[in-house]
Amino acid sequence: MDDASLDDFMSDGDESDAGDDPAAADPGPDTTSDTEDDSGDVPAVGAADVDPAVSTYAWSDDAATCGACGEPVERRWRDGDQLVCADCKDW
Template sequence: MSEDSTLDAFAGGEAAEEEADAAPEPSANEIAPATSTYAWSPEGAACEACGEVVERRWRDGDELVCESCKSW
């Protein structure tokens, strides 16, 4: 049987508990950390591309950039 849960697993009961107990736990290598896509700074912060101080910046690759520098 595949590792995917069946619909019966969500109905509860002993079979569902056994299947949930048998499911492998993901390792730390399989879980990607969360990454923000947007930042808001009420006092303003510098755009990492052009240096303009803005309240709202969006993630563009590894940088937080202003709306003008964001490649939409």
Template sequence: MDDASLDEFLDDADSGDGADAVEDAPGATVESADPAVDPATTTYAWSASAVTCDACGTDTDRRWHDGDGRLVCPDCKDW
């Protein structure tokens, strides 16, 4: 099988100039096509060194958000 050029996959509507191309540049912001969509939020935090649970004060390296905005250890998380 011979190698094909990517140009062979363009149809007549494609200009081939890259004007429609989307590039991910460092620091680029992508706007949502649907403004009603909320951005993703984290549910978990990990630290290489021990950090304090916001609920009980225990040192841990793994914490989860508890619903009140606090980062808590696995024992304090209401699963």
């Protein structure tokens, strides 16, 4: 199979718009927020105001222990505050 260029997926009518600035044609969604004050400024958010990211899945080349049943497994999914095997995960 040969590699395709993006031009291969354009229809005949699309070629005339290829040089247009898409941002000029579509202003995009309204990004204003109810949290803006009268000046239009959005208040700064500090690191203490944001919850840290947590994984939803973990893989280990060496088996790790399931947080629920204690069995050694390579793949575990987050279930509440612990990582559990697929059998213990509440899907």
